[in-house]
Amino acid sequence: MDISRIREDFPIAERYNYLNSAAIGIIPKSNLEALNKFSQRRILEIPHPDLYHNEYLKLTEETRELFARLIKAEKDEISFQPNTSMGINLIAEMLNWKRGDNVIVTDLGYPSGIYPWLRLKKRGLTTKILKNRDGLIDVSDFEEAIDQNTRVISVSFVSFANGYRHDLEALGKLAKQNNIYLVVDAIQGLGYLDLDVRKCRIDFLTSGNYKWLMAPFGAAEFYCCKKLLEELESPHVGWFSARDPFDLTLSPYKRSRTARMFEPGNPSFLSIFGIRESLKYISRLGMASIRKTIFKLRNTLVEGLQELDTWVPSPNGERHGSAIVFANLPSCVGEKVYAALKKRNIVVSQRSFNGRSGVRIAPSFWNTHEEVEALIDVFRELTSK
Amino acid sequence: MDISRIREDFPIAERYNYLNSAAIGIIPKSNLEALNKFSQRRILEIPHPDLYHNEYLKLTEETRELFARLIKAEKDEISFQPNTSMGINLIAEMLNWKRGDNVIVTDLGYPSGIYPWLRLKKRGLTTKILKNRDGLIDVSDFEEAIDQNTRVISVSFVSFANGYRHDLEALGKLAKQNNIYLVVDAIQGLGYLDLDVRKCRIDFLTSGNYKWLMAPFGAAEFYCCKKLLEELESPHVGWFSARDPFDLTLSPYKRSRTARMFEPGNPSFLSIFGIRESLKYISRLGMASIRKTIFKLRNTLVEGLQELDTWVPSPNGERHGSAIVFANLPSCVGEKVYAALKKRNIVVSQRSFNGRSGVRIAPSFWNTHEEVEALIDVFRELTSK
Structure with missing residues (x-):
């Protein structure tokens, strides 16, 4: 997949770090035309x-x-x-x-x-x-x-x-x-x-x-x-x-x-x-290629979060895993995480899971590893506070 | 109502004499934008x-x-x-x-x-x-x-x-x-x-x-x-x-x-x-003005058709009448009427009513009296044949 060509189809990415496809997926520019x-x-x-x-x-x-x-x-x-x-x-x-x-x-x-x-x-x-x-x-x-x-x-x-x-x-x-x-x-x-x-x-x-x-x-x-x-x-x-x-x-x-x-x-x-x-x-892109790209992003995300002792009740692996990741920072309620991310133009959903307050993160194939790392950085800052 | 300004919003009218709003109404250009x-x-x-x-x-x-x-x-x-x-x-x-x-x-x-x-x-x-x-x-x-x-x-x-x-x-x-x-x-x-x-x-x-x-x-x-x-x-x-x-x-x-x-x-x-x-x-146009315009068109239509001995089982007057007119030419099945109209780019629906084959005509406020007259002309030709 030629990511730079794909990115042209998602101009939203210039304004937001959009990791929220589980809420609303972005329509490619070409489809919209x-x-x-x-x-x-x-x-x-x-x-x-x-x-x-x-x-x-x-x-x-x-x-x-x-x-x-x-x-x-x-x-x-x-x-x-x-x-x-x-x-x-x-x-x-x-x-x-x-x-x-x-x-x-x-x-x-x-x-x-x-x-x-x-x-x-x-x-x-x-x-x-x-x-x-x-x-x-x-x-x-x-x-x-x-x-x-x-x-x-x-x-x-x-x-x-x-x-x-x-x-x-x-x-x-x-x-x-x-x-x-x-x-x-x-x-x-x-x-x-x-x-x-x-x-x-x-x-x-x-x-x-x-x-x-x-x-x-x-x-x-x-x-x-x-x-x-x-x-x-x-x-x-x-x-x-x-x-x-x-x-x-x-x-x-x-x-x-x-x-x-x-x-x-x-x-x-x-x-x-x-x-x-x-x-x-x-x-045209191919489902296999899309899936592979998303799982790579997802794995980077989960590994990064787990290093910070974030609670991630989202199973790994392609058998039970998916593009959706729930993350709870024990030291920080979801509302605060959501607000900290929003300040950096990072878009996710605020959610609870099993009574624990956190955010739901959902990358798509047109997201980059840099975008995922930027989210992890915010979690790192919140952890070290 | 300034009909020439309104017509600009319905560019379809340049290509068709569209008298078929009972099937699908045309969206004004400005709304589409x-x-x-x-x-x-x-x-x-x-x-x-x-x-x-x-x-x-x-x-x-x-x-x-x-x-x-x-x-x-x-x-x-x-x-x-x-x-x-x-x-x-x-x-x-x-x-x-x-x-x-x-x-x-x-x-x-x-x-x-x-x-x-x-x-x-x-x-x-x-x-x-x-x-x-x-x-x-x-x-x-x-x-x-x-x-x-x-x-x-x-x-x-x-x-x-x-x-x-x-x-x-x-x-x-x-x-x-x-x-x-x-x-x-x-x-x-x-x-x-x-x-x-x-x-x-x-x-x-x-x-x-x-x-x-x-x-x-x-x-x-x-x-x-x-x-x-x-x-x-x-x-x-x-x-x-x-x-x-x-x-x-x-x-x-x-x-x-x-x-x-x-x-x-x-x-x-x-x-x-x-x-x-x-x-x-x-x-913005006003419902009263729209209604008045449509009923004028409709009355011209019905009077014109009735002069030609067309069967029009569509009641007159605002109490029981509407923008929809069914017309049956006893001498000519609906299919033939429809085809003759289509040849002149006049769009209506082919329909039957009470077992009699004809067409359904449905003007809107952006139609003109000339458009209605053009339809009546086709009926006239079919009658005189």
Whole structure:
């Protein structure tokens, strides 16, 4: 990777030391230019109905295809939702629950991965929340929690909190052995980590695009495996999810046979265009190269922090590690660390983990080792005070 | 209104005679420039978490406020959904149905206004579809259809099919007298017609923005009246719909007290920015002036067509008329009319109404009388052939 050429695409780096892609990823300048041109067509060329159908809908299908390739799925298994959270809600509404059923989640997952299940308490659903031990949750923890009423295991591919990466292949195997659905929120992993929905036997996957996928807010992929697409009915129906959206004669509803059945109306075409551009960008650089670059930065970061006796409950190594690192300075609350970093134009997120106050650091492939060292320097100063 | 200055904002008009705002409205050039600048900030300034919270979320609240003013609601009654269709699905899922309940809809509504109710057949819900007579459905038709099991009346403010505008004030009165919810899909009326949710006693309103509101796809308003906000629970929950979205500690879910409870995750900020710009644009021109201009164009259109013995099942007058006109040339199928218009760069939609094939014509305030006359000329030629 030619880092100096890549840096030109991220002018933000001239103003900030931006180590916060786990919150919002920066859109490359070149993608943004394409995005603006796409908007421009709306006032110059796009309004002809033929163009709308030909361009907007073709774009959407192309983007499904590109995203499907990213997670080794099929195009027809991909739908667009407004955000990651909506994916979990879809599943919670869609599955046919029996009183006494339970769902296993973890305390490393994002709130939206938990609330939709809790909501179903009145329909007799129990939610078991597995607690991490020093940032880790083992497959055996799930194994122990499973009983004959377990219907779903719902996890984040990578934890937003400490960056713990689940062994999805092992979880998928366990889930299938027990006839349990595996649901994955992949937003904190996609864009730099490989994920194979077939190999991991994932039933449902939900993911937004505004982190390492570097795309605008407004569209999020929802994957439903082919077999379940045939068995289940979407809780949301509309003209767009019908087999023939352009039959407006109010004939009886026939749902699309593909994941389009989850899209009742027009999606955010602007956002989808943004995803397409980003998926192309990532594919030009190569995922392997992106991953390697990020893990190098991450390792420099963790080693530097650990030398200063910082508490880093973010597992090392590519099996359980990720681009997300939580750091707690025992001598200094997160608020103070955050403020000290902000003063140097270093952008991270202030967070707590397991009750300890700190910051979440999340480099991307376009960050440099100098940027990571600059952050470590601030930690060093805070330690020596 | 200074039409020549306005025309500069719609460069599409140099290339097409665009009479198709009922399909997709054109975004004014000035709004698009603002939209592109908004995107630009994402790669230059926005990523700092403080900026994200301060700017994106402030923008969203401002847009709620502007939209609320448009329909005479309160800011806290407005939420953003991905599209108009999702609004109807929300209500269909949210209400607590009893077997035997029924919903009254009309055949002038859009498919998405009907499918979500039909889906509930297995839960014992019946959907009564009122049929129009020559394009009209009277309040007395609803009155006759109501029985003691009627829970909902769900209509389009303005029909996508023929432009029929319901008397919402009369419908609201009827609904309240019978303890029935009134649901309105307003997408084909907002931007040029006044609508007062209080005066019309509307319980739920859903509307996208990509027609006369001239904004991008990707965000659609969902209004839920205050009283029902307190009584009902959203079927979708997530971090964003919680009372404090930034409490990520997985504490028990407490829903927002406002319509934000319907927003489980991040909306399409780009689209919301687009809405804000458009609402400001419309407010600068003045709704009364826009409405007057459109009705003048529409009257010229209808008079011209009727002189040619075209069948126009689109009621006249501001009480039941709108910017949408359906036209059927008895001597010529819609496909042929559409093709003849297309040859002259005149853009409309090809549609059927009550089994008769024709075109749907939909001028906006930036169209000219010359453009309308040019369309009538084509009809004249087709008639004389």
